[in-house]
Amino acid sequence: MKRFGQVAALDGLSLRVARGSCFGLLGPNGAGKTTTVSVLTTLALADAGSAAVLGHDVVAERALVRRELGLVFQETTLDPELTAREQLDLHGRLYHLADRRKRVGEALALAGLEADADRPVRGFSGGMKRRLELVRGLLHRPRILFLDEPTLGLDVAARAGIWEELRRLRRTGEVTLFLTTHSMEEADALCDSLAIVDRGRVVAEGPPERLKAALGGDVVVLTLERAEPRDEILASLGALSGVTRVTHDGVESAEGVFRIVVANGPQRLPELLYAARPFGVREVLLHRPTLEHVFLHHTGHPFELGRRESEGRG
Amino acid sequence: MRRLVEDAGTIFLREWLRYRRDRAYWVGQLAFPLVVVAFIGFGLNGVVRLPTGVDYLAHLASGILALVVGSGAVGGGMTLIQDRESGFLRALLVAPVSRASIVLGKIASRVVASLVLVLVLAAILATFTAVGLPHPAAMLLSVTAVTTAFVALGVALASQLRSLESFRLLAGLVTVPIYLLSGIFYPVSTLPAPTRWLAYANPLTYGVDLFRFGLVGVHELPLVASAAVLVLLTLATTAGSILIFDRRSLR
Numbered sequence: 211m212k213r214f215g216q217v218a219a220l221d222g223l224s225l226r227v228a229r230g231s232c233f234g235l236l237g238p239n240g241a242g243k244t245t246t247v248s249v250l251t252t253l254a255l256a257d258a259g260s261a262a263v264l265g266h267d268v269v270a271e272r273a274l275v276r277r278e279l280g281l282v283f284q285e286t287t288l289d290p291e292l293t294a295r296e297q298l299d300l301h302g303r304l305y306h307l308a309d310r311r312k313r314v315g316e317a318l319a320l321a322g323l324e325a326d327a328d329r330p331v332r333g334f335s336g337g338m339k340r341r342l343e344l345v346r347g348l349l350h351r352p353r354i355l356f357l358d359e360p361t362l363g364l365d366v367a368a369r370a371g372i373w374e375e376l377r378r379l380r381r382t383g384e385v386t387l388f389l390t391t392h393s394m395e396e397a398d399a400l401c402d403s404l405a406i407v408d409r410g411r412v413v414a415e416g417p418p419e420r421l422k423a424a425l426g427g428d429v430v431v432l433t434l435e436r437a438e439p440r441d442e443i444l445a446s447l448g449a450l451s452g453v454t455r456v457t458h459d460g461v462e463s464a465e466g467v468f469r470i471v472v473a474n475g476p477q478r479l480p481e482l483l484y485a486a487r488p489f490g491v492r493e494v495l496l497h498r499p500t501l502e503h504v505f506l507h508h509t510g511h512p513f514e515l516g517r518r519e520s521e522g523r524g
Numbered sequence: 525m526r527r528l529v530e531d532a533g534t535i536f537l538r539e540w541l542r543y544r545r546d547r548a549y550w551v552g553q554l555a556f557p558l559v560v561v562a563f564i565g566f567g568l569n570g571v572v573r574l575p576t577g578v579d580y581l582a583h584l585a586s587g588i589l590a591l592v593v594g595s596g597a598v599g600g601g602m603t604l605i606q607d608r609e610s611g612f613l614r615a616l617l618v619a620p621v622s623r624a625s626i627v628l629g630k631i632a633s634r635v636v637a638s639l640v641l642v643l644v645l646a647a648i649l650a651t652f653t654a655v656g657l658p659h660p661a662a663m664l665l666s667v668t669a670v671t672t673a674f675v676a677l678g679v680a681l682a683s684q685l686r687s688l689e690s691f692r693l694l695a696g697l698v699t700v701p702i703y704l705l706s707g708i709f710y711p712v713s714t715l716p717a718p719t720r721w722l723a724y725a726n727p728l729t730y731g732v733d734l735f736r737f738g739l740v741g742v743h744e745l746p747l748v749a750s751a752a753v754l755v756l757l758t759l760a761t762t763a764g765s766i767l768i769f770d771r772r773s774l775r
Contacts, residue, residue, distance in 0.1 A: 252618065253614065253617060253618060273620055276618060276619060276620040279618070281614075281618050283611065283614060283615075285611050286610070286611050287610075287611035287612055287613075287614045287615035288610070288615075289538070289607075289610060289612045290610050291541075291542050292538070292541060292542070296538075296541060300534065300537070301615075301619075303530075303534040303537070304531065304534055304616075304619040304621055305619065305620065346615075
């Protein structure tokens with residue numbers, strides 16, 4: 211529980227993150243994501259409740275937690291007057307890294323900033339800054355890296371670069387990634403597991419695939435040449451494995467439009483088509499549920515981007 | 525303890541990298557006292573006779589250097605607001621360094637910046653005034669105490685304020701009376717009774733007096749009293765700024 215004056219930014223939010231995984235906190239602006247990260251990274255005190263990062267309490271064992279975590283904020287936290295190299299060197303000193311020089315060199319190479327290493331960060335583009343922040347957050351090899359909206363405000367190319375790096379990190383399994391995002395695409399693309407938050411509460415939790423599958427699976431819309439014999443069509447499609455529901459909604463026309471809810475649609479599609487072939491397949495569409503549907507399903511309202519009154523608090 | 529010193533050293537290094545590049549700071553801090561001495565000091569030099577026996581030019585020159593030390597140090601507190609605005613403060617707060625080492629590093633870097641300024645300015649002023657460096661230890665103690673106290677004042681203000689504009693305004697409002705009543709422009713012993721007591725209650729009076737002893741060799745207060753006040757002031761304001769920064773940075 212965390213309050214800002216009368217506003218409860220977090221209220222009964224409860225999370226569990228598996229080590230070595232990529233965990234995403236997905237929610238619209240103002241849902242309480244940044245506040246959650248602030249509490250977990252010892253930057254804010256919760257008004258009630260407790261949290262542990264890597265088994266260390268974030269209040270009582272603050273110093274231990276700080277040593278083990280890395281943090282990339284949505285806004286830049288670089289000193290604009292220092293060069294990229296100085297920035298990293300300073301970070302290395304703050305974390306007492308013995309092989310500081312070597313790591314700084316590697317980090318600059320990883321971020322593709324070798325040519326700009328000795329320029330003040332002030333003149334860097336948004337993408338360059340974010341890459342620098344990312345390698346700085348990793349410089350001390352944290353066991354958990356928090357990323358607060360890591361690609362907010364970046365152009366497509368810069369975003370792709372950050373995604374690629376996060377995917378690489380995820381593959382190594384050496385660092386737990388905890389990211390917040392209001393981009394469902396990002397959450398879907400990067401995370402092993404998600405918690406969808408809205409107004410300071412978790413409304414759904416689990417791997418993105420499972421969250422989507424929980425809605426009943428994919429929807430295949432089959433347009434057949436004719437709607438009859440309807441019962442026979444319904445029966446033969448409904449008998450296929452993975453199919454949970456078949457409905458017919460081709461009322462107005464002579465053709466038969468059948469809506470089939472099926473788990474794992476892409477894999478079932480060949481069988482479906484094979485079963486439907488005797489009735490003449492004219493058209494087929496496969497809809498996969500998105501996290502948007504998941505959000506709508508659990509909150510009853512669409513994933514709005516503009517809860518302006520609390521913007522920036524994420 | 526070793527970590528505290530090492531971390532303070534890291535913060536010191538970072539602050540120093542910034543000061544070194546801040547040309548406006550150095551030009552302003554170097555030009556201002558020379559302009560005051562040239563435009564006011566020369567004019568009053570023939571008019572004013574001081575009970576301390578030193579000529580007014582040297583009196584004002586040494587006083588203005590103390591003022592430069594103070595105002596530069598208040599700016600040290602302002603860097604906290606800049607760090608908050610640039611976001612760098614957050615990176616610092618999440619790092620495994622104690623709040624104490626952050627404050628100590630900031631103070632130490634300001635003390636060194638003050639010393640560099642004082643030495644350069646004293647060397648320039650020595651060419652045409654009675655300013656020199658007869659008692660370096662007195663100068664060192666005074667610069668350390670005055671810098672620390674004003675950094676602490678800056679930290680206290682910065683912890684309450686969000687914008688640079690309000691910081692500048694409020695810092696001016698708070699510091700100008702402190703400067704005026706500290707013996708920078710005239711010896712405080714010449715003041716009438718109630719105002720004189722206010723001047724004696726002003727810690728900067730002791731800093732200016734000892735500073736002037738360091739640079740010109742004259743003083744109007746007992747040296748031991750000044751030294752004692754300044755040592756206490758340094759300790760108290762250091763502790764105070766650490767406490768304030770620690771309390772305000774976590775919420």
